[in-house]
Amino acid sequence: MSEISLSDLYSNMQAEMLQTLHTGSVPFAHSGTKGDNTEANWIAWFKKYLPARYAVDKAIVIDSGGKCSQQIDLVIYDAQYSYMVFQQQESKLIPAESVYAVFEIKQNLNKDHMEYAxxxxxSVRSLIRSSAPIQHAGGQYKPKPLHEILAGVLTTKSDWTAPIAPNVVKYINITSHNKRLDFVCSVSDNTFVIDNNIFVSQYDASKTPTIRFCEQNDSLVFLLLNLLKRLQDIGTVPAIDYREYASKIDSKYYKVM
Structure with missing residues (x-):
């Protein structure tokens, strides 16, 4: 029986991913334009390599109470059941129930950018999320428990001198439920992921997580495979309880005589 080298496959895949990520990347004099270009490249990268069930956009996340997150550079959300994706001028507004993961995108990895992420x-994890029962031919499924929304920071390079692992591990906030980072990627250095042994059902701050990382040559493949695993663990997003959103519409009852 013939064998195929997964290492060779990963190396080829990494090279292809780098090409996708840097397509159209040219230096701009204006830093804001350069940042927008980098964000667009990362969004294109995720759209190419994630299954079609996931949508990827820059967006603001909202909840049924009208509260909203900060502007998020990259949101991975449900493409199959998310019927309520609003457009407000240039911004997409995505219901919190539909969100799988959020990422901040920066050119350089450093302490300030990790804290910003x-x-x-x-700002996303603190939003209210509903979960409605699901109807099926034989009856009704109970509301799906809310999943842990994943978060991370994506960068091209690092401000720290290699090896960067001690600094990254130091600044990953693993004790705060809503602020923790699950993924930290510096394409030219390493990708770091928090093992999901503390996310079997819900986040457990009492457990000490294992932080794994790979070397530069596999940084993007490692990011993709670990993200796919975490998305697989989440499964499907909860069904939106549309009554929660409809309750904010001023309506009246009319009694039929």
Whole structure:
């Protein structure tokens, strides 16, 4: 029986991913334009490599109470059951129930950018999420328990001198439920992931997580495979309870005589 080298496959895949990520990347004099270009490349990268059941966009996340998150550079959300994706001028508004993961995108990895990504994550995770019962031919399923929304920061390079692992591990906030980062990627250095042994059902702050990382040559493949595993663990997002959103519409009852 012939064998195939997974290492070779991963190396080829990494090279292809790098090409996708850097397609159209040219230096811009204006830093804001350069940042927008980097965000667009990462969004295109996720759209290419994630299954079609997931949608990817820059967006603001909202809840049924009208509260909203900060602007999120990259949101991975449900593409099959998310009927309520609003457009407000240039921004997409995505219901919190539909969100799988959120990422902050920066050129360089450093302490400030990691803390900024943690604040962005907290602004999403603190929103209210509903979960409605699901009807099926034989009756009704109970509301699905709310999943843990994943979060991370994506960068091209690091401000820290290699090896960067001690600094990254130091600044991953693993004790705060809403601020923790599950993924930290510096394409030219390493990708770090928090093992999901503390996410079997819900986040357990009493458990000490294992932080795994790979080397530069596999940074994007490692990110993708671990993200796919975590998305697989989540399964499907909960059914939105549309009554919660409808309750904010001023309506009246009319009694039929």
């Amino acid at each position: 943690q604040e962005k994550a907290e």
